[in-house]
């Protein structure tokens with residue numbers, strides 16, 4: 316049984332069913348599409364579900380909506396322990412403070428190229444990644460700083476990478492869009508949309524191969540692939556859903572549906588905007604969850620990660636979220652409706668978690684303030700460290716560019732061809 320986080324689910328349900336809270340009128344007609352949480356457009360579905368699809372066996376699709384209604388009376392009712400609450404809060408604060416600092420540093424000319432910030436989407440990264448083990452893998456997009464931080468890559472290493480410094484997690488060669496850390500199993504940010512999905516699928520295949528073919532019984536590693544709504548119209552997404560379902564790979568496809576792909580509205584560009592439905596089409600569960608609520612995300616993540624670890628296969632999770640800044644720091648963000656932005660700003664996932672933690676008496680204001688102070692200092696320290704760090708040496712320029720740098724980058728005398736003044740003049744004999 317899957318997604319039993321909601322007590323509503325007692326038995327396998329037909330494909331394409333979405334479970335909602337008992338007071339939700341849509342429950343009586345599970346095949347009716349619900350409006351997206353905050354979209355300003357009316358969602359119209361143009362296709363219907365065939366009878367044969369309805370009859371097909373499992374997988375179950377759920378939206379865990381129990382939390383809103385839950386009355387918290389004793390500690391046993393709480394959705395997370397104090398320790399977990401503080402950990403998640405700290406991670407979300409770190410993500411927000413780090414990104415705000417990036418904006419400042421970018422406008423001061425400390426960073427190069429495009430920089431895409433994650434403000435507003437923190438509940439997705441923290442809700443999923445804080446549940447992982449170190450050996451589990453994360454594959455990101457160009458909006459990758461916060462995924463790397465959640466997975467444990469030190470703020471110093473991420474900031475230095477953004478500054479293009481040698482102490483960065485890719486020794487300054489990756490920059491904002493290419494966070495990577497073998498040690499933390501962060502398998503990359505990727506600038507081309509959809510590019511990370513096959514890499515994540517490959518990582519999940521490797522885990523399954525190690526467990527089932529190489530007989531490493533303790534290899535129960537899981538891979539999370541993060542990507543956006545706009546990416547879901549790319550071919551790699553469909554190819555990888557197919558392969559992951561076919562081979563029952565331990566992967567979770569986490570769609571961060573922030574309703575926009577640069578300046579293109581998701582509802583304008585996608586024939587059926589409910590992305591979660593594409594899971595059941597490939598024989599895996601699809602889940603739609605409020606991505607502004609870290610507790611809901613966490614609940615869904617627990618189920619999906621548990622399934623993958625137990626060898627029950629992949630899950631597609633659509634987290635409906637919102638970015639609080641423009642697409643990148645070069646985007647004036649003039650296309651989105653101010654009313655839409657305001658509606659989501661009022662649903663800030665950090666404010667919501669704070670409210671929950673305080674109202675449930677899990678923590679007090681002073682404890683949260685202490686975390687905020689600690690994170691401010693940590694981010695300040697990351698900036699100082701990055702600023703003072705050395706730039707990469709020129710000899711590093713062609714490393715990790717060619718599989719065999721001697722084939723091109725290094726001359727017969729062992730020197731780098733790029734160091735020959737004629738190289739930049741275009742007159743070198745290569």
Ligand SMILES: Cc1ncc(C[n+]2csc(CCOP(=O)(O)OP(=O)(O)O)c2C)c(N)n1
Pocket residue numbers: 458506507508509542543544545546547571573575576577642
């Ligand atoms: C293969 C490819 N095509 C086009 C682009 C240009 N591009 C950059 S970001 C983007 C939109 C992606 O939107 P989404 O997947 O929703 O992610 P978000 O930025 O909202 O996180 C596009 C089309 C690209 N990077 N790669």
Ligand SMILES: [Mg+2]
Pocket residue numbers: 543544545571572573574575576577
């Ligand atoms: Mg998007």
